[in-house]
Amino acid sequence: MSDLPDLIVIRGRGRVSALGTDAAAYATVSSAPFQTQADGSHSLPVARLPATAETAVATLQRSHPAYRQLDRTVLLALLAARQATADAGWNPEATPSTNQHPITTNHQPALTVSIGSSRGATGRLEQFHADFLADGAVAAAASPLTTLGNVASWVAFDAGSHGGAALSHSSTCSSAFQALGNAVAWLRAGMATRFLAGGTEAPLTDFTLAQMHALGIYSTFPAADWPCRPGAGRPSTFVLGEGAAVFALEKATAASLASERHTNEPIFVLEGVGFGFEAIASKTGLSSDGQHFQQAIRQALHQANRRPADVDAVVLHSPGTPAGDASERVALRAVFGDELPPLLSNKWLLGHTLGASAALSLDFALHVLATKQWPTAPFATDLAQAAPRPIRRILINAAGFGGNAASVLVTQL
Known part of the structure:
Protein backbone atom coordinates (compact mmCIF):
# COMPACT_ATOMS: atom_id res chain seq x y z
CA MET A 1 0.00 0.00 0.00
CA ALA A 252 -9.70 7.32 2.21
CA THR A 253 -7.14 6.30 4.82
CA ALA A 254 -5.24 3.02 4.95
CA ALA A 255 -7.00 2.19 8.22
CA SER A 256 -10.48 2.70 6.77
CA LEU A 257 -9.65 0.55 3.75
CA ALA A 258 -8.26 -2.23 5.93
CA SER A 259 -11.72 -2.68 7.41
CA GLU A 260 -13.15 -3.24 3.92
CA ARG A 261 -10.85 -6.11 2.98
CA HIS A 262 -13.25 -8.73 4.29
CA THR A 263 -15.59 -8.01 1.38
CA ASN A 264 -15.34 -9.81 -1.94
CA GLU A 265 -15.29 -6.56 -3.89
CA PRO A 266 -11.86 -5.47 -5.20
CA ILE A 267 -10.47 -2.23 -3.80
CA PHE A 268 -8.63 -0.11 -6.37
CA VAL A 269 -6.29 2.68 -5.29
CA LEU A 270 -5.10 5.41 -7.64
CA GLU A 271 -1.52 5.75 -6.43
CA GLY A 272 -0.04 8.30 -8.80
CA VAL A 273 -0.77 10.55 -11.77
CA GLY A 274 2.27 11.86 -13.62
CA PHE A 275 2.62 14.28 -16.52
CA GLY A 276 5.32 14.87 -19.12
CA PHE A 277 5.79 17.59 -21.72
CA GLU A 278 8.11 18.15 -24.66
CA ALA A 279 8.57 21.31 -26.69
CA ILE A 280 8.73 19.75 -30.14
CA ALA A 281 8.68 21.42 -33.54
CA SER A 282 6.15 18.99 -35.03
CA LYS A 283 2.84 19.18 -33.21
CA THR A 284 1.76 15.84 -34.62
CA GLY A 285 5.07 14.10 -33.85
CA LEU A 286 7.11 13.08 -30.84
CA SER A 287 10.72 12.48 -29.93
CA SER A 288 12.22 9.11 -30.80
CA ASP A 289 13.01 8.39 -27.14
CA GLY A 290 9.67 9.58 -25.75
CA GLN A 291 10.96 12.14 -23.27
CA HIS A 292 7.39 13.10 -22.34
CA PHE A 293 6.59 9.45 -21.60
CA GLN A 294 9.70 9.09 -19.46
CA GLN A 295 8.86 12.18 -17.44
CA ALA A 296 5.23 11.15 -16.91
CA ILE A 297 6.13 7.59 -15.86
CA ARG A 298 8.82 8.69 -13.43
CA GLN A 299 6.54 11.32 -11.93
CA ALA A 300 3.74 8.80 -11.37
CA LEU A 301 6.16 6.35 -9.72
CA HIS A 302 7.68 9.09 -7.54
CA GLN A 303 4.27 10.34 -6.46
CA ALA A 304 3.33 6.80 -5.38
CA ASN A 305 6.74 6.16 -3.76
CA ARG A 306 7.20 3.12 -6.01
CA ARG A 307 10.10 1.65 -7.96
CA PRO A 308 9.89 0.43 -11.57
CA ALA A 309 10.22 -3.13 -10.24
CA ASP A 310 6.91 -2.67 -8.39
CA VAL A 311 4.99 -2.41 -11.67
CA ASP A 312 3.49 -5.73 -12.79
CA ALA A 313 2.16 -4.64 -16.21
CA VAL A 314 1.82 -1.62 -18.48
CA VAL A 315 -1.27 -0.64 -20.48
CA LEU A 316 0.25 1.16 -23.44
CA HIS A 317 -0.91 4.28 -25.23
CA SER A 318 0.41 2.60 -28.42
CA PRO A 319 -2.00 3.79 -31.17
CA GLY A 320 -0.71 1.42 -33.85
CA THR A 321 1.53 4.00 -35.55
CA PRO A 322 5.11 2.72 -36.01
CA ALA A 323 6.79 5.90 -34.73
CA GLY A 324 4.43 6.32 -31.77
CA ASP A 325 4.64 2.69 -30.75
CA ALA A 326 8.44 2.65 -30.98
CA SER A 327 8.88 5.89 -29.03
CA GLU A 328 6.82 4.61 -26.11
CA ARG A 329 8.82 1.38 -25.93
CA VAL A 330 12.14 3.27 -25.96
CA ALA A 331 10.82 5.38 -23.08
CA LEU A 332 9.77 2.26 -21.17
CA ARG A 333 13.25 0.73 -21.57
CA ALA A 334 14.80 3.96 -20.30
CA VAL A 335 12.74 3.59 -17.11
CA PHE A 336 12.46 -0.19 -16.67
CA GLY A 337 15.57 -1.48 -18.45
CA ASP A 338 15.61 -4.18 -21.11
CA GLU A 339 13.26 -6.51 -19.19
CA LEU A 340 9.93 -4.77 -19.58
CA PRO A 341 6.78 -5.64 -17.63
CA PRO A 342 4.05 -7.36 -19.68
CA LEU A 343 2.72 -4.91 -22.27
CA LEU A 344 -1.07 -4.71 -22.64
CA SER A 345 -3.46 -2.75 -24.86
CA ASN A 346 -7.16 -2.45 -25.57
CA LYS A 347 -6.89 -0.30 -28.71
CA TRP A 348 -6.90 -3.37 -30.94
CA LEU A 349 -10.44 -3.86 -29.61
CA LEU A 350 -11.68 -0.27 -29.18
CA GLY A 351 -9.67 1.74 -31.69
CA HIS A 352 -8.19 5.08 -30.66
CA THR A 353 -10.90 7.07 -28.90
CA LEU A 354 -8.80 10.25 -28.64
CA GLY A 355 -9.74 12.12 -25.43
CA ALA A 356 -11.52 9.07 -24.01
CA SER A 357 -8.68 6.63 -24.71
CA ALA A 358 -6.79 7.09 -21.44
CA ALA A 359 -9.96 6.58 -19.38
CA LEU A 360 -10.88 3.45 -21.32
CA SER A 361 -7.31 2.17 -20.85
CA LEU A 362 -7.66 2.67 -17.09
CA ASP A 363 -10.97 0.82 -17.12
CA PHE A 364 -9.24 -2.02 -19.00
CA ALA A 365 -6.45 -2.05 -16.40
CA LEU A 366 -9.01 -2.40 -13.61
CA HIS A 367 -10.59 -5.31 -15.49
CA VAL A 368 -7.18 -7.01 -15.65
CA LEU A 369 -6.54 -6.39 -11.94
CA ALA A 370 -9.94 -7.79 -10.99
CA THR A 371 -9.87 -10.87 -13.21
CA LYS A 372 -6.11 -11.47 -13.75
CA GLN A 373 -7.02 -12.11 -17.38
CA TRP A 374 -7.08 -10.25 -20.67
CA PRO A 375 -7.77 -11.12 -24.32
CA THR A 376 -4.71 -11.87 -26.43
CA ALA A 377 -4.24 -10.30 -29.83
CA PRO A 378 -4.71 -12.56 -32.90
CA PHE A 379 -1.82 -10.96 -34.83
CA ALA A 380 1.96 -10.76 -34.46
CA THR A 381 2.77 -8.16 -31.79
CA ASP A 382 4.84 -7.59 -28.66
CA LEU A 383 1.68 -7.45 -26.51
CA ALA A 384 1.83 -9.98 -23.69
CA GLN A 385 -0.13 -13.22 -23.75
CA ALA A 386 0.73 -14.11 -20.14
CA ALA A 387 2.41 -12.61 -17.07
CA PRO A 388 5.39 -14.09 -15.19
CA ARG A 389 3.85 -13.14 -11.82
CA PRO A 390 0.45 -12.11 -10.44
CA ILE A 391 -0.63 -8.66 -11.60
CA ARG A 392 -1.42 -6.34 -8.72
CA ARG A 393 -0.15 -2.97 -9.90
CA ILE A 394 -0.50 -1.51 -13.42
CA LEU A 395 0.92 1.57 -15.09
CA ILE A 396 -1.26 3.16 -17.79
CA ASN A 397 0.16 5.55 -20.39
CA ALA A 398 -1.45 8.21 -22.56
CA ALA A 399 -0.06 10.82 -24.93
CA GLY A 400 -1.29 13.40 -27.38
CA PHE A 401 -0.37 15.92 -30.04
CA GLY A 402 1.82 18.78 -28.90
CA GLY A 403 4.30 16.75 -26.86
CA ASN A 404 2.19 15.92 -23.79
CA ALA A 405 1.96 12.59 -21.97
CA ALA A 406 0.37 11.30 -18.78
CA SER A 407 0.78 8.14 -16.74
CA VAL A 408 -1.39 6.65 -14.00
CA LEU A 409 -0.41 4.01 -11.45
CA VAL A 410 -3.23 1.92 -10.02
CA THR A 411 -3.12 -1.00 -7.59
CA GLN A 412 -5.54 -3.54 -6.18
CA LEU A 413 -5.38 -3.96 -2.40
Missing part, protein backbone atom coordinates in the same frame (compact mmCIF):
# COMPACT_ATOMS: atom_id res chain seq x y z
CA SER A 2 1.21 3.51 -0.74
CA ASP A 3 2.91 5.43 2.06
CA LEU A 4 0.76 8.46 1.28
CA PRO A 5 -1.48 9.30 4.28
CA ASP A 6 -4.48 9.90 2.00
CA LEU A 7 -5.36 7.28 -0.59
CA ILE A 8 -7.52 7.94 -3.63
CA VAL A 9 -9.95 5.06 -4.08
CA ILE A 10 -11.87 4.21 -7.25
CA ARG A 11 -15.32 3.43 -5.82
CA GLY A 12 -17.07 2.85 -9.09
CA ARG A 13 -16.56 2.95 -12.83
CA GLY A 14 -18.56 2.99 -16.03
CA ARG A 15 -17.77 2.71 -19.69
CA VAL A 16 -19.17 2.61 -23.20
CA SER A 17 -17.19 1.63 -26.28
CA ALA A 18 -17.16 -0.67 -29.29
CA LEU A 19 -17.48 -3.53 -26.79
CA GLY A 20 -20.63 -2.03 -25.27
CA THR A 21 -21.12 -1.12 -21.62
CA ASP A 22 -20.29 -4.38 -19.85
CA ALA A 23 -16.86 -4.63 -18.19
CA ALA A 24 -16.96 -8.39 -18.73
CA ALA A 25 -17.07 -7.93 -22.53
CA TYR A 26 -13.28 -8.30 -22.69
CA ALA A 27 -13.70 -11.95 -21.73
CA THR A 28 -16.12 -12.75 -24.55
CA VAL A 29 -14.54 -11.16 -27.63
CA SER A 30 -14.57 -13.62 -30.52
CA SER A 31 -14.43 -11.42 -33.62
CA ALA A 32 -13.17 -7.97 -34.54
CA PRO A 33 -15.68 -5.40 -33.19
CA PHE A 34 -15.09 -2.91 -36.02
CA GLN A 35 -17.35 -1.56 -38.74
CA THR A 36 -16.76 0.17 -42.06
CA GLN A 37 -17.62 3.82 -42.56
CA ALA A 38 -17.43 5.75 -45.83
CA ASP A 39 -15.31 8.91 -45.85
CA GLY A 40 -15.80 10.51 -49.24
CA SER A 41 -14.01 8.19 -51.67
CA HIS A 42 -12.59 6.03 -48.87
CA SER A 43 -14.10 3.26 -46.75
CA LEU A 44 -12.40 3.17 -43.37
CA PRO A 45 -12.64 0.80 -40.41
CA VAL A 46 -14.02 2.42 -37.24
CA ALA A 47 -14.80 1.27 -33.71
CA ARG A 48 -18.44 2.28 -33.38
CA LEU A 49 -20.84 1.40 -30.55
CA PRO A 50 -22.70 -1.89 -30.93
CA ALA A 51 -26.50 -2.00 -31.20
CA THR A 52 -27.07 -2.63 -27.49
CA ALA A 53 -25.09 0.45 -26.53
CA GLU A 54 -26.84 2.51 -29.21
CA THR A 55 -30.15 1.56 -27.61
CA ALA A 56 -28.86 2.72 -24.22
CA VAL A 57 -27.75 6.06 -25.70
CA ALA A 58 -31.13 6.55 -27.41
CA THR A 59 -33.00 5.74 -24.20
CA LEU A 60 -30.84 8.21 -22.28
CA GLN A 61 -31.42 10.92 -24.85
CA ARG A 62 -35.19 10.51 -24.50
CA SER A 63 -35.07 10.53 -20.69
CA HIS A 64 -35.02 14.33 -20.38
CA PRO A 65 -36.24 17.01 -22.83
CA ALA A 66 -32.95 18.92 -22.63
CA TYR A 67 -30.95 15.82 -23.52
CA ARG A 68 -32.47 15.58 -27.01
CA GLN A 69 -30.27 18.45 -28.21
CA LEU A 70 -26.99 17.25 -26.63
CA ASP A 71 -23.97 16.15 -28.64
CA ARG A 72 -23.15 12.45 -28.73
CA THR A 73 -19.90 13.14 -26.82
CA VAL A 74 -21.94 14.45 -23.90
CA LEU A 75 -24.41 11.57 -24.04
CA LEU A 76 -21.61 8.99 -23.88
CA ALA A 77 -20.20 10.76 -20.83
CA LEU A 78 -23.63 10.75 -19.15
CA LEU A 79 -24.03 7.03 -19.81
CA ALA A 80 -20.61 6.16 -18.34
CA ALA A 81 -21.07 8.52 -15.38
CA ARG A 82 -24.43 6.94 -14.50
CA GLN A 83 -22.75 3.54 -14.41
CA ALA A 84 -19.93 4.88 -12.23
CA THR A 85 -22.24 6.48 -9.67
CA ALA A 86 -24.44 3.38 -9.54
CA ASP A 87 -21.37 1.16 -9.15
CA ALA A 88 -20.20 3.36 -6.27
CA GLY A 89 -23.65 3.45 -4.65
CA TRP A 90 -23.72 7.22 -4.84
CA ASN A 91 -27.18 8.75 -4.58
CA PRO A 92 -28.72 7.02 -7.61
CA GLU A 93 -32.11 8.57 -6.89
CA ALA A 94 -30.80 12.05 -7.74
CA THR A 95 -31.08 11.61 -11.51
CA PRO A 96 -33.00 14.72 -12.65
CA SER A 97 -36.66 14.42 -13.58
CA THR A 98 -38.31 16.45 -16.29
CA ASN A 99 -39.95 18.88 -13.86
CA GLN A 100 -37.50 19.20 -11.00
CA HIS A 101 -33.99 20.56 -10.79
CA PRO A 102 -31.73 17.92 -9.22
CA ILE A 103 -30.89 18.48 -5.57
CA THR A 104 -28.25 16.67 -3.61
CA THR A 105 -29.79 15.11 -0.52
CA ASN A 106 -28.60 16.23 2.90
CA HIS A 107 -26.73 13.01 3.64
CA GLN A 108 -24.76 13.13 0.37
CA PRO A 109 -21.87 15.58 -0.16
CA ALA A 110 -21.84 17.55 -3.40
CA LEU A 111 -20.21 15.85 -6.35
CA THR A 112 -17.37 17.51 -8.24
CA VAL A 113 -16.97 16.60 -11.90
CA SER A 114 -13.91 16.67 -14.16
CA ILE A 115 -14.24 15.32 -17.72
CA GLY A 116 -11.65 15.29 -20.49
CA SER A 117 -12.36 15.42 -24.22
CA SER A 118 -9.99 16.19 -27.06
CA ARG A 119 -12.61 17.60 -29.42
CA GLY A 120 -15.79 17.98 -27.43
CA ALA A 121 -19.12 18.35 -29.21
CA THR A 122 -17.80 17.25 -32.61
CA GLY A 123 -21.05 16.21 -34.26
CA ARG A 124 -23.13 19.18 -33.16
CA LEU A 125 -20.38 21.66 -34.05
CA GLU A 126 -20.04 20.26 -37.56
CA GLN A 127 -23.80 20.20 -38.05
CA PHE A 128 -24.26 23.79 -36.87
CA HIS A 129 -21.48 24.87 -39.23
CA ALA A 130 -22.97 22.96 -42.15
CA ASP A 131 -26.35 24.59 -41.50
CA PHE A 132 -24.68 28.02 -41.44
CA LEU A 133 -22.96 27.39 -44.77
CA ALA A 134 -26.22 26.18 -46.27
CA ASP A 135 -28.54 29.01 -45.29
CA GLY A 136 -26.53 31.55 -43.26
CA ALA A 137 -28.53 30.94 -40.09
CA VAL A 138 -27.18 29.90 -36.71
CA ALA A 139 -29.31 28.31 -33.99
CA ALA A 140 -29.39 30.16 -30.67
CA ALA A 141 -28.19 27.00 -28.92
CA ALA A 142 -25.11 26.61 -31.15
CA SER A 143 -22.64 28.25 -28.80
CA PRO A 144 -23.68 26.75 -25.43
CA LEU A 145 -24.05 23.27 -26.93
CA THR A 146 -20.56 23.23 -28.45
CA THR A 147 -18.34 24.78 -25.77
CA LEU A 148 -16.02 22.30 -24.09
CA GLY A 149 -17.37 23.16 -20.63
CA ASN A 150 -20.72 21.86 -21.87
CA VAL A 151 -19.47 18.28 -21.29
CA ALA A 152 -18.76 18.34 -17.56
CA SER A 153 -21.67 20.64 -16.72
CA TRP A 154 -24.20 18.18 -18.14
CA VAL A 155 -22.55 15.27 -16.32
CA ALA A 156 -22.84 17.25 -13.09
CA PHE A 157 -26.49 18.06 -13.81
CA ASP A 158 -27.36 14.46 -14.57
CA ALA A 159 -25.53 13.22 -11.46
CA GLY A 160 -27.59 15.52 -9.26
CA SER A 161 -24.67 17.67 -8.19
CA HIS A 162 -25.63 20.91 -6.50
CA GLY A 163 -22.78 23.24 -5.61
CA GLY A 164 -19.93 21.06 -6.80
CA ALA A 165 -17.53 22.27 -9.48
CA ALA A 166 -17.85 21.03 -13.09
CA LEU A 167 -14.56 21.15 -14.97
CA SER A 168 -13.81 20.20 -18.57
CA HIS A 169 -10.29 19.48 -19.85
CA SER A 170 -8.78 19.30 -23.31
CA SER A 171 -5.18 18.25 -23.84
CA THR A 172 -5.59 16.06 -26.93
CA CYS A 173 -5.42 12.32 -26.27
CA SER A 174 -4.27 12.58 -22.65
CA SER A 175 -7.29 14.72 -21.72
CA ALA A 176 -8.89 12.08 -19.48
CA PHE A 177 -5.76 11.78 -17.34
CA GLN A 178 -5.55 15.56 -17.09
CA ALA A 179 -9.05 15.38 -15.63
CA LEU A 180 -8.04 12.52 -13.35
CA GLY A 181 -4.98 14.41 -12.11
CA ASN A 182 -7.15 17.39 -11.31
CA ALA A 183 -9.50 15.15 -9.35
CA VAL A 184 -6.63 13.65 -7.33
CA ALA A 185 -5.26 17.10 -6.49
CA TRP A 186 -8.65 18.42 -5.36
CA LEU A 187 -9.38 15.36 -3.24
CA ARG A 188 -5.99 15.41 -1.52
CA ALA A 189 -6.31 19.15 -0.90
CA GLY A 190 -9.71 18.71 0.73
CA MET A 191 -11.39 20.80 -1.96
CA ALA A 192 -13.77 17.95 -2.77
CA THR A 193 -14.99 14.76 -1.11
CA ARG A 194 -16.48 12.91 -4.09
CA PHE A 195 -15.32 13.21 -7.65
CA LEU A 196 -16.51 11.95 -11.03
CA ALA A 197 -13.59 12.03 -13.47
CA GLY A 198 -12.95 10.52 -16.87
CA GLY A 199 -13.00 11.12 -20.60
CA THR A 200 -15.40 11.02 -23.53
CA GLU A 201 -15.23 11.32 -27.31
CA ALA A 202 -17.61 10.80 -30.24
CA PRO A 203 -15.43 11.70 -33.24
CA LEU A 204 -16.81 9.40 -35.94
CA THR A 205 -17.89 12.19 -38.28
CA ASP A 206 -16.95 12.46 -41.95
CA PHE A 207 -14.79 15.53 -41.36
CA THR A 208 -12.87 14.03 -38.42
CA LEU A 209 -12.31 10.76 -40.27
CA ALA A 210 -11.00 12.76 -43.24
CA GLN A 211 -8.57 14.56 -40.91
CA MET A 212 -7.22 11.29 -39.54
CA HIS A 213 -6.91 9.83 -43.03
CA ALA A 214 -5.06 12.95 -44.22
CA LEU A 215 -2.36 12.32 -41.62
CA GLY A 216 -1.38 9.19 -43.52
CA ILE A 217 -1.60 6.94 -40.47
CA TYR A 218 -4.95 5.22 -41.01
CA SER A 219 -5.08 1.45 -41.16
CA THR A 220 -5.50 -0.22 -44.55
CA PHE A 221 -6.71 -3.50 -43.03
CA PRO A 222 -10.43 -4.26 -43.44
CA ALA A 223 -12.76 -3.98 -40.47
CA ALA A 224 -13.08 -7.74 -40.05
CA ASP A 225 -9.30 -8.33 -40.03
CA TRP A 226 -8.32 -6.64 -36.73
CA PRO A 227 -7.40 -3.34 -38.40
CA CYS A 228 -5.86 -1.70 -35.29
CA ARG A 229 -2.62 -3.51 -34.41
CA PRO A 230 -0.54 -1.82 -31.68
CA GLY A 231 2.97 -3.19 -31.43
CA ALA A 232 2.84 -4.91 -34.81
CA GLY A 233 5.24 -2.54 -36.61
CA ARG A 234 4.59 -1.41 -40.17
CA PRO A 235 2.28 -0.44 -41.78
CA SER A 236 0.49 2.08 -39.60
CA THR A 237 -2.75 0.71 -38.19
CA PHE A 238 -4.44 3.66 -36.53
CA VAL A 239 -8.23 3.24 -36.30
CA LEU A 240 -10.62 5.85 -34.88
CA GLY A 241 -13.14 4.86 -32.23
CA GLU A 242 -15.73 6.41 -29.93
CA GLY A 243 -16.49 5.89 -26.27
CA ALA A 244 -16.28 7.13 -22.70
CA ALA A 245 -15.18 5.98 -19.27
CA VAL A 246 -15.85 7.70 -15.94
CA PHE A 247 -14.66 6.89 -12.41
CA ALA A 248 -16.13 7.63 -8.99
CA LEU A 249 -13.29 8.71 -6.70
CA GLU A 250 -13.04 9.28 -2.95
CA LYS A 251 -10.26 9.95 -0.46
